[in-house]
Amino acid sequence: MPEGHSVHRIARQFERNFVGRAISVSSPQGRFADGAALIDGSTMTRAMAVGKQMFLEFEGDRWLRVHLGLYGAWDFSGDILIDPTIASANGRMGQTNQRGTDPIYDDAGENSLTSIGAPRKTRVHVRMSEQTKGLSDDGSEWPPPVVGQVRARMMTDTTCADLRGPTACAVETPEQIDAVLARLGPDPLVGDEAEGEARFVASAHRRSVAIGQLLMDQSVVSGIGNVYRAEMLFRAGTNPHTPGKNVPTDVLRRMWRDWSHLLRIGVDTGQMMTMDGLTGEAWRSAMASRDDRHWVYHRAGLPCRVCGTEIVLEEMQARKLYWCPTCQT
DNA sequence: CATCGATGTTGAG
DNA sequence: TCAACCTCGATGG
Numbered sequence: 001m002p003e004g005h006s007v008h009r010i011a012r013q014f015e016r017n018f019v020g021r022a023i024s025v026s027s028p029q030g031r032f033a034d035g036a037a038l039i040d041g042s043t044m045t046r047a048m049a050v051g052k053q054m055f056l057e058f059e060g061d062r063w064l065r066v067h068l069g070l071y072g073a074w075d076f077s078g079d080i081l082i083d084p085t086i087a088s089a090n091g092r093m094g095q096t097n098q099r100g101t102d103p104i105y106d107d108a109g110e111n112s113l114t115s116i117g118a119p120r121k122t123r124v125h126v127r128m129s130e131q132t133k134g135l136s137d138d139g140s141e142w143p144p145p146v147v148g149q150v151r152a153r154m155m156t157d158t159t160c161a162d163l164r165g166p167t168a169c170a171v172e173t174p175e176q177i178d179a180v181l182a183r184l185g186p187d188p189l190v191g192d193e194a195e196g197e198a199r200f201v202a203s204a205h206r207r208s209v210a211i212g213q214l215l216m217d218q219s220v221v222s223g224i225g226n227v228y229r230a231e232m233l234f235r236a237g238t239n240p241h242t243p244g245k246n247v248p249t250d251v252l253r254r255m256w257r258d259w260s261h262l263l264r265i266g267v268d269t270g271q272m273m274t275m276d277g278l279t280g281e282a283w284r285s286a287m288a289s290r291d292d293r294h295w296v297y298h299r300a301g302l303p304c305r306v307c308g309t310e311i312v313l314e315e316m317q318a319r320k321l322y323w324c325p326t327c328q329t
Numbered sequence: 330c331a332t333c334g335a336t337g338t339t340g341a342g
Numbered sequence: 343t344c345a346a347c348c349t350c351g352a353t354g355g
Contacts, residue, residue: 003336052337070337071349149348165349167338218338225336272336297336318344319337 002068004223005266007049008189010074012267014047014056014161016081021156023058028150035171036152038062050187051222053168055177063177066152069167077144079158187222188260189267201252204244211247212240212316215255224259227297230322231274232258234295239328240321296322 025040027033039058046057056064066072144160146153152163163169172180185203186196200221204214214220215229224232233240236255238247247255265273274294295305300313300322309326 006336067338068336069339069347070335071347072337073349148350165347167347216337227336320335 003225003228003266003272004049004051004187005263005272006270007052007054007068007223008263008267009270011047011049011054013074013076013080014044014054017076017079017159018044018056018154018156018161019047020044024153024155026153026155028146028153032152032169035064035169038171039064048190050181050184050190051218052225053180053184053222061174063172063174065168065170065172065177065180066163066166067168069165072166073164075162075164076159077162078142078155078160183219185217185219185221188256188263190222193260197253197256200256201249204247204252205249207244209244210241210316211238211244212321214244216317216319221256221259223263226319226321227272227294228259228262228274230297231272231294232262233323233328235274237328239325240316240323296324298322 020043022041022043023039025036027036039060039062042058042060042062044056044058046055048055048057052067054066056066058064068074143155144162146162148164150162150164151166151169154161154163186199188196190196203220204211207214207220209217212229212233215224215232216226232255235258236251238251238255244252262272262274262276265271265276272293274297296311299311302311303309304311304324304327307324307326309324311322312325314321
């Protein structure tokens, strides 16, 4: 699954295009039929993301909770108002293309609304005028045909969002939502940031578990996944195996602030930009392909960009962990 | 065209 | 600790 930044971007799309409107909710695939019936036709009143969880509030004290899991994704089509706080275009959010970006929101240009040769999977269609109402600019119908397994479809008069492959998609009560929220660690984009920092530092510093595991623990800090974990540990110069209690609190504070920084960049650009210190040719080179965009992630056996040591690949909690044994001590 | 692996979590054993 | 979930781009034949 996309890490925390993508979920915040998706929540912003719902905020802009669905909140305040009556939503037709269905489950073309059928597996969400019961839940869909509970909220079908009601007005969405709020959309929010906390870490990798998204919460959509409907009138009548009903919430839809969605977690994309490893390969879930949302497809948006129809009229899409682009949130000014995020970059261009529209289409599929969540999964990433071969270049490691959110294709829909990649502001590199290729997938923008005005571009040609957009990737096959990108469903870019914006109604241009009354005359073409009911039709999209790519010639497809309205509502869009269901393609493949669509767990949930949410539609306003003009905008459609299809959900596929989620780990969680359930209508819940405010109490159930509170219970989920209570289990989540702080998210730099939710609530008071200084308070979040204090919570993160305190909970990480009291644990004997490796910091590499703590960063991935959604009850310690929300939204970090396997890519950001590896990159943050490299940026902090920290050995992933260091017990949380042995990581100096000032280093933990720097890690929290780094996460806040990286998350904002991710939300703004739709890319997991972790080499933001680079400029000019170095940046262009780093952005050229997904495998060239990170300090250590997906670089097993390659020389460390800083010291030349071979990047190590090991398994930590059944997830691949990449790190530089020389730079991270 | 078949198979693999992935930015994740849950629950069984 | 590991299988299941159930999607799709990448990879190899």
